[in-house]
Amino acid sequence: MELLVATAIAMMTASGIYLMLRARTYTVVLGLTLLTYAINLFVFCTGRLKTNRPAIIVDGQTDYTDPLPQALVLTAIVISFGMTALLLVLAVRSYFESDGDHVDLVGPEEVVARKR
């Protein structure tokens, strides 16, 4: 299980980073979302993996999963939503302001010029 989670984290991180390095705003936001998943999962994993032991106190039970990383990740999920939303709206606004959705706010000519 741990191996699967680790590879999933690796895969999501790599895909996220690759998408973040693209030139269009929307793709960057998608990449960031992927990276967020990966990092949230990573932080969650620092509490180690455990099945069927949610941290809800039941009389007589002593074995629980680690609740602290979960609490951290829970707020992180909500915060990252706020960040994604802000970035998306910035993307929409900058698209309207500059007639293009290039992350560096450059037009098509400049993109071509830069490539040379």
Added chain:
Amino acid sequence: MSLLLIVLLPLFGAVLPALMIRSGRNDCTIATAAINLLSLGLLLTHVPAVLRGEVVTASWAWLPTLGLNVQFFVDGLGLLFAGMILSIGLLVVVYARFYLGKGEPMGNFFTYLLLFQGAMVGIVLSNNLLLMLIFWELTSLSSFLLIGFWSHTVAGRQGARMALTITGCGGLSLIAGAMLIGQLVGSYEITEILEQGDLIKNSSMYPWILLLVLGGCFTKSAQFPFQFWLPHAMAAPTPVSAYLHSATMVKAGIFLMARLWPVLSGTDSWFYIVATTGLVTMLLGAIVALFQDDLKGLLAYSTISHLGLMTMLLGFATDMAVVACVFHIINHATFKAALFMNAGIIDHEVGSRDLNRLGGLLTLMPTTATIAIVAAASMGGLPPLNGFLSKEMMLEEAAHTSWASQAWVVPLLVTIASVFSFAYSLRYVVHTFFGKVRKDYPKPPHDPPAGLWMPPTVLLILVITIGIFPEALVGNIVRSATSSVTIGQVPEFHLKLWHGMSPAVLMSIVAVSVGALLIAMYKRVRGVWERRSRPSGKAIFDTGIRRLVWLTHNFNDRLHNGSLQRYLFVVITGASFLALLAYVRVGHVPGTREMLPVGAATLAAWALLMAACVIAVVNHRHRLIALITVNVIGLISSLAFVYLSAPDLALTQISVEVVTLILMLLALYFLPDESLIEATKSHRLRDGVLAIVVGLGVGGLAWATMTRDFTTLSDFYIAESIPGGGGANVVNVIIVDFRGFDTFGEIMVLGIAGLTIYALLEGMIHGRMGKKLAQWKPGPPKSPERHPMMMVVATRAMLPFAVMVSVYIFLRGHSLPGGGFIAALIVSIALIMQYMASGFKWAAEQVRFNYHVLLGGGALIAAAIGISSMVMDDAFLTSGYDHFHVPLIGDVELATAMVFDAGVFLTVVGGVMLALANLSNLGRCAAVEEKAGDSSEFNPAMYHPKREGE
């Protein structure tokens, strides 16, 4: 306590004038004066104790680990300065009331003035070096606001900027010096530092401490070569000049030199740096002042000269020189403030303060002329006025001070400075008030209203009475202030007008006669002056700033070329490199922790996630496909949370997933559907390699972490969850109770994000962007129906159920998976569905509450419940809970943490809905034309049962 109030009253009272201005200029002035007077009154209650030689102290711990505490004390020196600041402040308030024009924002002016006053009093009463530094910077900032009060003038802005730059840089130097002192002494408490004179003077750091501290003092007190900011600060309204540049701010440097006199003075380097700088400043200031045509310019250079005089006296480092300095501080404040006010009157009533356009005003403005003549006579050093007395004492000290074993240097230069000092004082009077009455005054001159001439007259009374009865009026305070500078060693002295013939009297006679001669042949003297080229401090400063700006521009343009792609690449590569360094140095091997078994379903989910990642990367140019695959990944990660004992996370993740999807779809509506291929193959290869390296690194780290055993803090949380927080759901208890402060910060961030989104989108609907938006054509419609009937009906039917579920999730959150975050997201989803199904217009009409109110209310509730625990003497956000028996429902547990959670709930709903609703509104604004077309058809979204019945 009253010591603290003396400082805090003006600082916090600064709000009052800004509010009181609504009920008129007089009320505003009265409020300001009342605060000022109250503070002064509190100070005066300490006078008897201080004159008895006691030191009144008060202290509160603030950041004791940093050595920063709220510590105040009042001794003779502090009393003298604070008294000057508060009493001249009062006169300036009255004067400013009549000086400022009707259209000028007087409320702002008094607010700045009180801020400045509080900061200034803070400097002189602080018993903690760090605390004093805070006030020191505050005076720089508030004086910036005051100097630039007429921000519509170029001179005002430039002058304010220059003053801030110079005094700000000096402040930095002073901070460094103070840090060194604190390190050396091991305390920042001034009374403690003052006892460590030998330690500091014998330390190898002493030269550094001296230079850095003097850097702060010399910039603040406009000593050569930093003097040039002061004349440019004259762009300030005259009350500001009268206050800041006569009695207070520029004397802060002098004050600090006096304050640290016991621990810094007495060495050769002190004498040569401080006395020489003072002497040069005194001489140059006096010479330049004579050739200023602007009345305030003349006074500014004269102030520089007098500050030089005081610096020089402190530099002499003899007890008698300190007496002279302290006495001159009082005298200078009185006559110079009066003269500044006088210059303001002339400017106000004649319309010019250019000496070339004035003259002959004696008969036209007799009151003003009297003020000017008496004050200027004191400034020039004529008996029987107070300026004469302290000047004589200064000359006496200078007469037997030898500089580098040359006995003639100091007396000669001081005499020359006195010559010019008398000359410019004479010129101020002669060229303004004497000579022929002119016909071309900008305004018909007349004496001002009482409000303008009263304050300087009060000062004049002091000028004269101190001159005649020095010992009776100020003898004790001078003695007391001197003893706090010299730590108790007060020389025997008796302040009196006539000491008999002495070298000082001879020097004065020379000064007066040669000075008068200079004015008599002023034209010729001026001619000589004009023929010489003079370096301009402002020009040097401006060139320096220009070069600096050019340099930083160049540097920045190379480093920051504006390409996000490049930044990201550099940042990620850099982070990877650092991680690699850690890996190489520490090494990383997986542990031996036992792994969980893997089932078939898990394996399938993993395969789906991996495939989805590949699809997202390969198809990232087809944005809809990429979006869907990313959401698949999100869903799988929420499944992983379910499987791995994190029900709260799963619930949160899945609801956030829905909200994000809606948001992304809404945004995609406005953005292009596809991206072009732009990057070259090598570029993509480069990015790919970097991505894989980072992925492997993070994955490896996760692998190594998960396979190792660990210790956790969580045992505490699990054990304390029920007894301490009153909830069985440990995750929720951590969020709303144990680490509630984190959560508080996080909902603030979310709220700020929501507000920012709102601002960004509002800006798109109006103005230039609004027009562009209205002309914008969306792509071909994806569905023939804008508002499908089925969806409208379903979403409306679902809403109450969704709210019910949300309430349920919220209430059980403390004991079972759920809580404010999740409940808020569920409500948001249900609400946004209404917007999607029935359109923004309909939905917005139905919503009877404002999302801003929701957001702000939530934040306030969370803050209020947090603060309420502080009222009970607990830390912020300490939770309390109890069990209640409610009929029918049974035993109910209520915790204050649940109120906090309700705040979280409201803020999250407000923030999320601000983002979503406004984004959907954008679509409505864009599709105005389209909507006009289909109005004839039945639009289910517009169906409204009540209206149908009407």
